[in-house]
Amino acid sequence: MTTYHLRVNGREHAVDSDPDTPLLYVLRNDLHLNGAKFGCGLGQCGACTVTLDGESVMSCLVPVSVVGSRPVGTVEGLGTAQAPGVLQQAFIAEQAAQCGYCIAGMMMRAQALLAKNPSPTDAEIRKHMMPNLCRCGTHMRILRAVRRAAGALGKQGAQA
Amino acid sequence: MSGDPQSPARRRLLAAGGSLTVLFAIRLAWAQDETPLDKGKLPGSLEKAPWLDAWIRIDADNRVTVFTGKAELGQGIKTALLQVAAEELQVAPGRIALVTADTARTPDEGYTAGSHSMQDSGTALRHAAAQVRTVLAGLAAQRFGIDAPALALQDGVLRAPDGRHVTYGELLAGRQLHLKADRTIPVRATAKHTVAGTSMQRVDIPAKVTGGVAYVQDLRLPGMVHGRVVRPPAPGARLLDVDTAAVARLPGVLKVVRDGRFLAVVADGEYRAVKAAAALARAARWDMPATLPAGASPAAVVRALPTQPNPILSRGSPRSDADSAGRTLAAHYTKPFQLHASIGPSCAIAQLAGGQYTVWTHSQGVYPLQGALAELLGADKATIRCIHTEGSGCYGHNAADDVAADAALLARALPGRPVRVQWMREDEHGWEPYGPAMLTAVRATLDTGGRIVDWQYDVWSPPHNTRPGNAGNLLAATHLERPFKPDTPTPSPQPEGSGDRNAIPYYVLPNARVTHQFQDSAPLRTSALRSLGAYCNVFSIESFMDELAHTAGVDPVAFRLRHLADPRAIDVVRRAAARFGWDAYKKTPRRGRGFAFARYKNLAAFCAVALEVEVARETGMVRITRAVAAVDCGEVVNPDGVRNQIEGGIVQSASWTLLERVRFDQRQVLTRDWAGYPILRFNQVPERLEVELIDRPGQPFLGTGEASQGPTAAAIANAVADACGLRLRDLPLDRARLRAGR
Numbered sequence: 001m002t003t004y005h006l007r008v009n010g011r012e013h014a015v016d017s018d019p020d021t022p023l024l025y026v027l028r029n030d031l032h033l034n035g036a037k038f039g040c041g042l043g044q045c046g047a048c049t050v051t052l053d054g055e056s057v058m059s060c061l062v063p064v065s066v067v068g069s070r071p072v073g074t075v076e077g078l079g080t081a082q083a084p085g086v087l088q089q090a091f092i093a094e095q096a097a098q099c100g101y102c103i104a105g106m107m108m109r110a111q112a113l114l115a116k117n118p119s120p121t122d123a124e125i126r127k128h129m130m131p132n133l134c135r136c137g138t139h140m141r142i143l144r145a146v147r148r149a150a151g152a153l154g155k156q157g158a159q160a
Numbered sequence: 161m162s163g164d165p166q167s168p169a170r171r172r173l174l175a176a177g178g179s180l181t182v183l184f185a186i187r188l189a190w191a192q193d194e195t196p197l198d199k200g201k202l203p204g205s206l207e208k209a210p211w212l213d214a215w216i217r218i219d220a221d222n223r224v225t226v227f228t229g230k231a232e233l234g235q236g237i238k239t240a241l242l243q244v245a246a247e248e249l250q251v252a253p254g255r256i257a258l259v260t261a262d263t264a265r266t267p268d269e270g271y272t273a274g275s276h277s278m279q280d281s282g283t284a285l286r287h288a289a290a291q292v293r294t295v296l297a298g299l300a301a302q303r304f305g306i307d308a309p310a311l312a313l314q315d316g317v318l319r320a321p322d323g324r325h326v327t328y329g330e331l332l333a334g335r336q337l338h339l340k341a342d343r344t345i346p347v348r349a350t351a352k353h354t355v356a357g358t359s360m361q362r363v364d365i366p367a368k369v370t371g372g373v374a375y376v377q378d379l380r381l382p383g384m385v386h387g388r389v390v391r392p393p394a395p396g397a398r399l400l401d402v403d404t405a406a407v408a409r410l411p412g413v414l415k416v417v418r419d420g421r422f423l424a425v426v427a428d429g430e431y432r433a434v435k436a437a438a439a440l441a442r443a444a445r446w447d448m449p450a451t452l453p454a455g456a457s458p459a460a461v462v463r464a465l466p467t468q469p470n471p472i473l474s475r476g477s478p479r480s481d482a483d484s485a486g487r488t489l490a491a492h493y494t495k496p497f498q499l500h501a502s503i504g505p506s507c508a509i510a511q512l513a514g515g516q517y518t519v520w521t522h523s524q525g526v527y528p529l530q531g532a533l534a535e536l537l538g539a540d541k542a543t544i545r546c547i548h549t550e551g552s553g554c555y556g557h558n559a560a561d562d563v564a565a566d567a568a569l570l571a572r573a574l575p576g577r578p579v580r581v582q583w584m585r586e587d588e589h590g591w592e593p594y595g596p597a598m599l600t601a602v603r604a605t606l607d608t609g610g611r612i613v614d615w616q617y618d619v620w621s622p623p624h625n626t627r628p629g630n631a632g633n634l635l636a637a638t639h640l641e642r643p644f645k646p647d648t649p650t651p652s653p654q655p656e657g658s659g660d661r662n663a664i665p666y667y668v669l670p671n672a673r674v675t676h677q678f679q680d681s682a683p684l685r686t687s688a689l690r691s692l693g694a695y696c697n698v699f700s701i702e703s704f705m706d707e708l709a710h711t712a713g714v715d716p717v718a719f720r721l722r723h724l725a726d727p728r729a730i731d732v733v734r735r736a737a738a739r740f741g742w743d744a745y746k747k748t749p750r751r752g753r754g755f756a757f758a759r760y761k762n763l764a765a766f767c768a769v770a771l772e773v774e775v776a777r778e779t780g781m782v783r784i785t786r787a788v789a790a791v792d793c794g795e796v797v798n799p800d801g802v803r804n805q806i807e808g809g810i811v812q813s814a815s816w817t818l819l820e821r822v823r824f825d826q827r828q829v830l831t832r833d834w835a836g837y838p839i840l841r842f843n844q845v846p847e848r849l850e851v852e853l854i855d856r857p858g859q860p861f862l863g864t865g866e867a868s869q870g871p872t873a874a875a876i877a878n879a880v881a882d883a884c885g886l887r888l889r890d891l892p893l894d895r896a897r898l899r900a901g902r
Contacts, residue, residue: 018411018431025431034378035371037552039503040585041434044834047503076371084370091369095361095800098808099234099553100368101504107369126842133834135503136234136553137811139845141804 004064008033009077019065024048026064027074035075035104039133046132049105050074056112058131075104078111086156087111090149091142098136106132110146118153120146204283205229206341209267213336215288216245222316222329224249224256226285229269230277231261231524232364234553235865236801237277239362243797244282247356248289248348251316251328253363261526261548271525271627273556273688274656275764275863282797282861290347292328292337299331350795350857357855359800364550376520376549377507381578384509385414386430387570388437390423390444391587392639394828395684396451397421402444410436417573420641426570426579434584450826452683458494458597458890462620465679472654473664476671479605479614486613487711490603493700495891497594497822499831500689501839504552505583506559506592510567512575517544521564522551525627529561532628533568536637536644544568555812557627557687559583559592565634586832591635594822595689596622596682598659600700610712612723615672617701621659622682623649624692635685651678656761662694662870665701666759667723684824690809691866694760695816696891698870699877702756703889706878716755716878717742726759728792731854732768733757736790739852740770750774751785752883756874758867765793765867769810771846773879775886780895782818782880784846789868791851794859802864803851809868810849815840817873820892 001016008031015030022041027033027050039047041060048060051073079085084092087107097103106129113120113128120128125146134142201207209215209229217225226245232238238258246253259265261272269280293313300318301308303326312319319325350357367374392399399421407425408416412432417424425440427433453461509520517539523529526546534541546564554560567581583591598621605614631637632644652658660676689695709719717737724730737743737755745753752775757768771787789806796802819838823830831837873891881887886901 018429020435021429021431025429029380029430032380033371034373034375037375037377037504038582039505040834042585042833042835044585045503074371075369079370081366081370081372084366088369092361092365095359095365095804097234097362097365097368098236098804099503099550100365100374101234101502101552103368104371129842133503133839133841135501135555135812135839137808137815137840137845138804139811139840139842140807140849143842 002065004067006067006072007069008072009074015064017064019063021064022060023050023062023064023067023072024059027059033074033076037101037104039102046109047102047105049108049132051108051112054112054115056109073108073111075107078107086152087114087149090145090152094141094145094148096138096141096145098138102132102134106134106142110149114146114150114153118157119150122147200343202341202343203287205267205269205280206284206287208269209284210341212288212292212339212341214267215285216249216292217336218328218332220329220332220334222327224251224316224328225259226256227259227266228281228285229261229267230281231272231548232550233272233524234550235805236362236798237272238364239360240278240797240801241282241285242363243356243360244286245289247353248286249293249316250313253355253360255315263526263530264545268527271528273524275760275865275867277863278797278861279863286347287343287345288341291339291342291345294345295337295339296328296331300326303331356797359798362801374550375504376509376522376551377504377582379509379520379549381509381511384578384580385426385428385574386433387424387426387567387579387581388433388584389566389581389587389636390437390441391591392421393446394448396449396827398447400445400447402440404440404443407436407440407443410439415574416440417570420639420643422569422636422639424566424570426574448827452824452826454824454826458496459492459599461597461683462599462622462679465622465681467620467677467679470651470676470678471673472657472660472676473672473674475669478616478673479671486606486608488603488605489707489711490601491704491707491889493600493696493703493889495598495696495699497597497684497686498689498816498820499589499594499822499837500555500558500592501837502552502554502558502588505585505588506563507551507580507582508564508567509578509580510564510571511578512571515543517568517571519544519546519564519568520549521546521560522549522554523560523564524554524557528628529564532561532631532634533565535631536565536634537568537572555690556595557593559588559635561628562591562635565636569636589832589837590829593626593685593687596624596659596686598693598696600696602700602704604704604708606708606712610714610719612667612669612708613671615665615669617663617674618677619660619663619693619697620677620679621693622679622686624658624686624688625649625652626685626687649680651676655763657693659693660697661692661761662697662758664762666726666729666762668725669723684822684829690812691760691869694758694866695813695869695873698756698758699873699891702758702871702874703877706881707887720755720757728766729757729759732766732790732792735852735854736768736770736788739790739850740788742770747882750776750883752879752881754875754877754879754882756871756878758870760863760867764863765791767791767806767867767871769868769871769875771875771879773876773883775880775883775898777884777898780898782876782893782898783844784814784876786848787846788850789852790854791864791867792854792856793864793867794856794862796853796855797861799853802853805864806851806868807849809866810872811840811845813869813872814845814876817876817891818844818893821894
């Protein structure tokens, strides 16, 4: 066991972990953050997607020992059920979930896109979202939710 | 009638602690309705669970709790059931707590499957809630000395014209309405609905998009430990030896379990359990006999199985070619083994404490699972409680029950500790019960006027239902030193059927023979996958309808309409065609349109799908440019919820149809991850997808969850044929087949 200091959703956490433990397990079991999900452990489905230094990564493939001081973002950092953030509001407004198991990963991948490109085209969204799998077939709503969030962020930007 | 002092419901209320006041009040409440008591069946699941307080309980402080034996699978059933209850009780949905499938608390409604939840539980709750409202209004009227119709009711508060008011909770004062359901109590008129029939937002989504505790995977119980099972590498593999000692010494390992070829570890941390399981897998030596029909097509696989012919339709007289001046066509269609392929591998938590097992599970049937676990553990059913807790979408009988058995076995090995088990990806792909391979053969004769005068259809299929059932239907139980034997599957009767689900066309066919060639086994474990045989049967029938239309020289939509009699079926076909712009369609190079229709199970939702594809023969890539569905599912409780189900069904069916096939060699399943078994990604989902709902206020709820699976498959095949002249009859219509042209 080694102690790691992680910066997750803007807060510092000290966790004791085996160095090879993927970040996913630390987020879920040590920090009790439920958003990132175990889907395959192989980097093939995206259910575990979080942001690391602003880039979307599959947290099942990132050992906790390599995270260092880079900021980690999970869906919990976007808002709460009582005060949902822009992306969360968009997913709720579009009812963009069925079982919803993939959705937190979808949102974090979208978050990384919108942070860099606040007004992506439909083709850019589809291409960016490609690594993440959804089995319920909620894709059309996910695409609408990402477009809606982009629109809302655009308005916020215009007002700022 | 309504004042009958011998009414059983009134006697029971008295027995349950009612008073004379209560008795008198009920007479007043029922005086509104003079319909004679109907001795027929009670609506929906009330037939099985007739007591009102099994469904609805109201505390003294006016908190309402509604109970259902159905489970949320991501289909939005919680929300729709809340809407139904809120509408009839006239209580705001936000003030109602809903308790779903739990063997200690809710009615036994069997499995949450077959698009039955609204028909069974929605109907039951609607009638139970209407009766609760009516009885309570009667009590209030009695208290105020007025007639019940003079009362105003809002959010569980009954108000007299002079301003006096009383809540449901105050009327009951802690008692519950232990009354038997009465089917003659009227439900609210659909025209007055304010909650049912609206697109209320799903109650489960906020937690799912904010990282709340939304799934069994997210539960963290005090003292919880983590188990992982090491499955045999192949169905026929025999364990030669395993050195467990080294694994037992690994950091955090609490227990190594070996029972026959059931191997498992329990550790104090999840990733430690994962690593220990990998070490245990390396420490095991297996013998892997060649037991599988490697390289065999689905047709060859099912043809090799013992078959029981089961005629399910014999109408008119068979017509031979000689009788007909028209033409006879024949074709075969096939479907491979396919996966449920949940994104989240199956998970359960079990705890044995004080002689009682508690199992948190995403099983579709907590009561049947309770029975199977009792047999597996040699425990009394009363000592096992199964609580449904949502998991990743299952789309049928996936590994939910199996992982619950794993967790229960490990909980028994480590009494006191809650043991959480989640399968690894390769276990889910390798060991969940697959949707079976199927073969269909159809032969039909057209008369000179282009009408079908003879129809003969056979469907060969391994079992679509191996649910527990008995303990032997739980995977781990078959791997123990003293293994349990699986049930011998039997075909489900028509009209719902199993492999023969939707094998009887919904068309008017004067002479028709349909035979279900039932097979009670398969080389790989199989069970219920969303829509069961309907997916392959509708794919076959609706592909063949296009082939017949083509032969008859008739537009495929017009050809279907001339063989349909049910006005609701005709309506969905016309509406889908109109919304798509079928008649005005202009064909362009590489693109083509396809149409298909079915009424799910011939008794649930009507669904027609029209879509356009673009086919690149050189790469084999099929892209759906636009898809339109028209759906009639009776009275709609949540329009957006129905749209979500239909949209999802279309995309999932497109994935099955264009990509999916389990592959295996002589010894083992080869498709053990998403690289080996790809599913549809964002690049291949339709550019546009529209769902048109036909609401039928006052009509019974018709299950929707599986309605679009079959029509979508055939519409894609028909569109591919229209686009490039290639008629593909073997699923999936993948790139290799498109390139090869067969």
